[in-house]
Amino acid sequence: MEIGFENRLDAAYDNLEQVYADIAKVAFDFLDIKANYEVDVSLVGDEDIQEINRDYRKIDRVTDVISFAFEDDKSDLSVIKGDEIPRLLGEIFICVPQALRQAKEIGNTPDRELAFLFVHGLLHLLGYDHMKKEDEEIMFPLQEKILAAYKEKKEG
Numbered sequence: 001m002e003i004g005f006e007n008r009l010d011a012a013y014d015n016l017e018q019v020y021a022d023i024a025k026v027a028f029d030f031l032d033i034k035a036n037y038e039v040d041v042s043l044v045g046d047e048d049i050q051e052i053n054r055d056y057r058k059i060d061r062v063t064d065v066i067s068f069a070f071e072d073d074k075s076d077l078s079v080i081k082g083d084e085i086p087r088l089l090g091e092i093f094i095c096v097p098q099a100l101r102q103a104k105e106i107g108n109t110p111d112r113e114l115a116f117l118f119v120h121g122l123l124h125l126l127g128y129d130h131m132k133k134e135d136e137e138i139m140f141p142l143q144e145k146i147l148a149a150y151k152e153k154k155e156g
Helices: 016-030 046-057 096-106 110-125 133-155
Strands: 002-007 037-044 065-069 087-095
Touching: 002 016, 016 037, 016 110, 016 133, 037 046, 037 110, 046 065, 046 087, 046 096, 065 110, 087 096, 087 110, 096 110, 110 133
Parallel strands: 002 037, 037 087
Antiparallel strands: 065 087
């Protein structure tokens, strides 16, 4: 599991590269995923996320996280590429200013909100969704279980 990390904001958020790598490892262990994946994560501001949202989703407003899955076909491509070469699972764009606003509104810490948004985006890359009630009932508890497992590992 590899994380490609781009911080388009303040260097104060550089620590999230390791946080996200640790969360991804916990998530993959929790979900029993053995494939060698790479996930690219970009921390962006309001203007960048609004532009991405407008251009790719046709929604002209700021949002908290956007994921782009690169492997809609989850067939085993490692036969072609080899297990040692990570497969690019997709990209996650996290809007830090929006995350900080949301954290304040709902009473989360900024760290918890930024971790939550990464897990949310990662699950989307893995094919989870919440557009239908039955999908939401799977994805939302899974997010919390992964965050709890990460917290336990971090504290343990």
